[in-house]
Amino acid sequence: MVIYAYLKFPNLLLDAQGVSHHNECVAIHQQGHIMQCSELALAAGVIPGMTLSMAMTLCPKLLTKAYQADAERRLLHRLALWAYQYSHQVAIWNKGLCIEVSKSKSLFGDLAELTQTLKNAAASRSFQIQLAFGYTPEMAALFVQEGLRPKENAFHKTLSRIAIDAATIPREQIKRLKNMGFRTIGDYFSAPSRARQARIHQDTFLYFDAIAGRHQTPLSWFSPPPVFDQSIEFLRGLESIDMLKFPINRLTQDAAHWLKQRLCATSQLRWEITLENRNSHHLKISLNHPVNSIAGIADPSWLQLEKFFPESPMTSIRLIIQQVHQASPQKRDLFIQIHDTDRSQLLDRLTARLGKGCIKTPRRLQDPRPEYANQLDNNNGNTYPLPNLPPRPIWLLDPPESLGSSPEKAGHTLLQGPERIESGWWDFEPACRRYWVCLFQHTRISWIFQDQHSKSWWLAGWFT
């Protein structure tokens, strides 16, 4: 039989605000009434359902925030994405999550083990959850409401003991059922089905059938979105960029998780920071290599974001990933460990902090002129093989340094040469030079040349 888990998030509305509410007196309100409040606010006497003015009187330092259906919906989608790793059938239902777990048991163990796994995973992400299992989402939700978590073989027995008042149906229907003599759900099901159907409202009849596992509610299953677009809004404006660390970590965790679920990787990230003055700052990050790990996304993002100085407190941060690539499995060799991933992460980190042009690679072009042959560039272009050349110096001067009309006057004594280089007639920068190896001031070995047109001498490099 199909088993569903129902996950309820007791602090859903508070969590949707994106900032830790554990050390604050916070309350979410709608139409002048408190909907949910933090533990500290509860301790101060604030309770859900209370009017806002009463709550403010009881707790003057209470931080209030209007209920935002959008924020709640976004959080539920984020949670559904998280739960998707435990089952391919996850639905957002009744302001919670409904997960079909009968097939997950073979992967995660029995229901007790699965409960522990889900609780641990939720705790690691700082979410409080309440969960229970049942043959239908309604049955599981009723168990969560009553704080019960029966074993699979005791679902019906436990259900039959629950008081009829616990049913989530209109009060008048409960009163009517009580007047008919039903005290528990077990009493209700002990009556003949036809008699019940004739006497009670159809919705109530269907509800009881659903909680007993006799009627299946159609669910619309969640599927990971094709584009990652998540944001976190802050309870109060953040003034320092360091305060973004926690939200960035949460978003990058979710992004990495989303990419791994889709077996994808990305090399393009877009961050958007909204400020209190309504300005938005966009930051595009291009990575050297597609990544799908938390560190691969978080490190370059943080290194770029920490350079940002907001002119006004930040109210939200958003991460968008639109371009994805199929992730290739990590290469493994039996004997040689390949450091591709490590290397690409290093390049991403250095590029993010030091700028795009910070790393150069030496490259040899097929040109006899040393200044053209020896290039440093940022692209991994082709390096032409080395012909049979006389020894070259370790260091090159770019541009060469003028020695005037006589190398001896500049302290360079000719030792060996010349090597004649005549080239460049095709690009209007002709070079007709004779290169010499020289001794400079009896200690260092230099590489100089004489321009055959101007007859002037130039220092091109140093051997030592």
Add this chain to the structure above:
Amino acid sequence: MKTNLLRPLFDAGKLWQGNTETTIEVTDTGFPELNAQLCSQGWPAHMLIEFLTNDCFSAPIQCALATWRSQQDARWIAFVNPPLTPCTERLMQEGIDTEKVDIIDVANDQLAWCLEQITLAESTRSVIAWETGTLTSTQLRRLQLACQRGHTQLFLIRQPAHRHQASPAPVRAKIDPSVTGFEITIFKQPGTNARPPIVIPSELSWVRKPHPAQRVTCVKHDSSGLH
């Protein structure tokens, strides 16, 4: 009991006794005379090595090139803040795969972070860095730990004035230029005492003793351009 607990650290070359020869993973320096001066016959492969010298152009890079030439693998090498542009053709002549060479110019305030990132990466084999005078003792200690963690060798070129300052670098050497090459004094290394200075002859014998026939031909041919 204590010895047993510390044995893995001794075996990994992370801990040593001052007066006991220790075995650590090393890379050949490329100079037999220098190998003989060093513990385990080479530069430690995963440690911070300080060269204290006024000659930032010549001897340190010769030491690095010699050791890179003698031991190559699939990992990268890096020049950080080189004093001049390294010549690609010379690197190729030294047998170094230039596609596995990074040349990085970094501002002083980012140098410690940059070196730590590079040395932490397991894809990096060896790094040589100049303009490192601003590094503090704490930063040097972090770099040493990063070398051990990333299995990277880091040569730092520093001024001789730093010799009298304590440094967490396990290997410290003073290099002075001499007429025939350069003089190197290893005054700190793991597991052994300071060693007397030795002179490493210059590898430029081909310059000092050119083939007579070649010299005559060349000079004759281009005598007009010389004077």
